[in-house]
Amino acid sequence: MESDKPGPRLEMIPTSKIRPNPYNPNRMTKSKFLEYVAEAIHLGRLPKPLIVRQVDDYFEIIDGEHGWDVAVEVGFEAVLCEVIEADDFEAMRQCYKRNRGGDDNRVLLGRMFQRMMANKKKSIRGLAKEIGVSEGTIRNMLEYLKGAELRKHCAPETADTDIARLSLQQAQMYLSLGDEICDRWLDAGADLYVFDGFNWCRDQVVSELYMAELDKFLGSMDELRPSLELLVPLCVWWNDHSQIKCLKPYLAPVAELKFPAWILDLLPCGQDKGQLIVLVSPSEWASILQNVAKRNANASGLVGLVQAGVRLALRNAGHDLDDIVGPAIAEKLLVVQEGPEFIRNADFLAFEEQYQLTTIGGRVPEEDSLAAKAAICECLRAARTDLATNNKRRLSSQMPPEVSLVDLFIEQLSRIEQAKLQQAEAELFADRATLEQQLVAKLLLTADIRDGLVAGRNFAKCLATRLHRLENPELALIGSYVLTDGNDETAVCRWLKQVLISQQKRKTQPNRPA
Numbered sequence: 001m002e003s004d005k006p007g008p009r010l011e012m013i014p015t016s017k018i019r020p021n022p023y024n025p026n027r028m029t030k031s032k033f034l035e036y037v038a039e040a041i042h043l044g045r046l047p048k049p050l051i052v053r054q055v056d057d058y059f060e061i062i063d064g065e066h067g068w069d070v071a072v073e074v075g076f077e078a079v080l081c082e083v084i085e086a087d088d089f090e091a092m093r094q095c096y097k098r099n100r101g102g103d104d105n106r107v108l109l110g111r112m113f114q115r116m117m118a119n120k121k122k123s124i125r126g127l128a129k130e131i132g133v134s135e136g137t138i139r140n141m142l143e144y145l146k147g148a149e150l151r152k153h154c155a156p157e158t159a160d161t162d163i164a165r166l167s168l169q170q171a172q173m174y175l176s177l178g179d180e181i182c183d184r185w186l187d188a189g190a191d192l193y194v195f196d197g198f199n200w201c202r203d204q205v206v207s208e209l210y211m212a213e214l215d216k217f218l219g220s221m222d223e224l225r226p227s228l229e230l231l232v233p234l235c236v237w238w239n240d241h242s243q244i245k246c247l248k249p250y251l252a253p254v255a256e257l258k259f260p261a262w263i264l265d266l267l268p269c270g271q272d273k274g275q276l277i278v279l280v281s282p283s284e285w286a287s288i289l290q291n292v293a294k295r296n297a298n299a300s301g302l303v304g305l306v307q308a309g310v311r312l313a314l315r316n317a318g319h320d321l322d323d324i325v326g327p328a329i330a331e332k333l334l335v336v337q338e339g340p341e342f343i344r345n346a347d348f349l350a351f352e353e354q355y356q357l358t359t360i361g362g363r364v365p366e367e368d369s370l371a372a373k374a375a376i377c378e379c380l381r382a383a384r385t386d387l388a389t390n391n392k393r394r395l396s397s398q399m400p401p402e403v404s405l406v407d408l409f410i411e412q413l414s415r416i417e418q419a420k421l422q423q424a425e426a427e428l429f430a431d432r433a434t435l436e437q438q439l440v441a442k443l444l445l446t447a448d449i450r451d452g453l454v455a456g457r458n459f460a461k462c463l464a465t466r467l468h469r470l471e472n473p474e475l476a477l478i479g480s481y482v483l484t485d486g487n488d489e490t491a492v493c494r495w496l497k498q499v500l501i502s503q504q505k506r507k508t509q510p511n512r513p514a
Helices: 030-043 065-074 088-098 106-120 124-131 135-151 159-164 168-176 181-187 202-211 221-240 248-256 261-266 282-293 299-316 327-337 351-359 366-390 405-430 432-446 459-469 472-483 488-508
Strands: 009-014 050-055 058-063 078-083 269-272 275-278
Touching (some): 050 088, 058 065, 181 202, 248 261, 248 282, 282 299, 327 351, 351 366, 405 432, 472 488
Antiparallel strands (some): 269 275
């Protein structure tokens, strides 16, 4: 059956009645365009017809926009065209399939795919199937389109070309960086590896810069990497001192004046109602740094100038300078104050020893940890009191370098564990019924005949019966070897102890049958 739909026809159409379509993603380089012009002049016509469709009173190009540009350039009044019937979707489909003479602008291609999906209300999968491309191709071009829409906030005139020239990996990275950093990164050359070399991954670097409100200090063009090398340590310092209240405003002047992060260690800190605070205001801190920056001092001079400015600000505010410490010491003081009282009041320990002893522990049960720390304090108290007495002087902050608090802690934990083990074993061997039960259970784990029979009886029941008939000394001897890690000496001692107990009972019970 023949279709009523008219087929394509060839016509000479005036160039003035032809218009390019608004969705063509194909672009031709200048050198290729000049080659095309030369070929058209040589032939006296275009090498091939344009593919067009009629829209109202003009003809819209489906394939051949570069040819029409050449015709206008050369001055052809009319060109040969193949006129076809196509709706908007079909026109875009053919535009994509036919236009292979140049290179696709990926942003424009993404925009065309978006229009096609909206036109037919298709998903990515549906469009991919309809036009015969992979879902990944459509999804990637839509990523470029998202990038261009984001770029328009910064550079509306060049957004499409700025994003279209990126690789797919660069376009995806641009989208992942966020509104402020992405454009600085793009303008600085879109280096995929500019965030490498830090202890944090790229996403964490970006996240921390935003949270610390330092993203606005990122440089532009070739200054991006140096900016990161300045700002990331500030973020690290901020994270490391999270116990101090309202630190964020103190970061900005350091970043703005390009001071190193360690300058923040000179911030004067104290406590207010149990919270750590900075004792100079952000504006005072900024003023101190601005005055120092004018002096152009080296690192050692920088420290002295900042300290002098801080002392002056504290004195003017009426603070006692003897009570002022830096952020690191302030945080350690807070840790010690919140730790066990027996460590906090141990005046024979240096402050660093108090802090170290407070923070030792890890995953050790709190009860054992506290017991070990208390034992360490008692040992050191006794040792240092004796030493102070012998030397006729008080020794409150010295510890022989060979003594390690960590080693002492491990030693005390070992003793505590050993004491617990001995206590558990003592309780086990003091309760005959429990000892018998555990012996049966342990022996059944290793016996190959656990499910078998002994003289027609179940192995477990037979074993329990025979163990029950044993005298206490022999039961203790077997239990020592089976249930504990005791050596021969321990096993014999337990046996002998039970023998003596049995003899003592016989003496107190003379009428008991032998």
